[in-house]
Amino acid sequence: MRLERLPDVESDFGDRDSQDTASLTEFQVGQQFQNKEEVVLCVKTYSIYHRVEYKVMESDHDTYYDKCKEFGNSCRRDHRKLDYHVIFAFILPMIKADAAVSIKVLQNATEAHFGFRLTYRRVWLAKQKAVVQKYGNWEEAYNELPRWVLSVKIMMPGSIEVLKTSPMQVGDQDPFVRKIWKTLLVAIAHDGNSNTVHIAFFLVGGENAESWSFFLSHLLQHMTPQQSILVISDRNNGIKAALEVLDGGWVPPAAYRAFRIKHVAANFTLSFKGKDAMRLLVNAAYAKIEVDFDYWFDILRTEDLTMCDWANMMEYDKWT
């Protein structure tokens, strides 16, 4: 067939479905297409609907010549031309409506539409293409990040918590957030009313002493210049090294260190089974006055004395 170029317009199965599905499955003399890509897509769709394979005999910028390979063969389990580009065109409206739609749902939809059960990977590739269509290129979007400058003014905190997380762990379903796999260093402040405020974050390639030093030095300079601040963190070597640098401003009396209670609790459960005892330990750690601490710690003592012994191995000012 001879190709004739028309003005570019956006087109996909969703827009066209209501228009005329027949045009996707039958050809007519004189039929026009936007470009070669659309011709190929229509030929593929035709062969899929009619359950036949074809071979490309000639293909250049103005000619596309295919020949049917097998007449009369029907009910095949798969179709070579039902590739991820064809699937992409079909699922794009679904992705535009909900990018979190599962691969299994898309597999079912394509099976219902084309009559072939496609592999997980092939549908997954089609979904990736559709997601890029919706959100744009990941790398380009990520490179735009430095243009976004965040300015924050807060009340001076009495304690801060520094931790790392990754975008996968923040519970965000947005495919963009999940794609950019970096480590996020975060500083959280706790005020006297137990409110939690995110005061700084830093996106790094990996968690190490260098990235922590950079983050902590800027944190000290801009956010926490006051004395006797309590720094809560896990026992990661990168944080430890960055905090213990003598001229880093994070050693006593400028700052004191404490363990993250979640980290302590996780270690506790490695030695002792059962969540109830762990909750007692956590309650004791969060107690603001000595009487409350004694209350929870006494209950823990009646549960199992060795649990208290385990807790007493740590200095009180590091975890209570």
Add this chain to the structure above:
DNA sequence: TCAAACTCGGTGCACCGGAG
């Protein structure tokens, strides 16, 4: 025109992490 080189799509295998 044809063969070689190259590109791209698809798949199997293995592994990881989260959820139940």
Add this chain to the structure above:
DNA sequence: CTCCGGTGCACCGAGTTTGA
């Protein structure tokens, strides 16, 4: 602990491009 979704990697084969 198992299952499932997601992903990296290597490999194969089909399709496309290139150059003689």
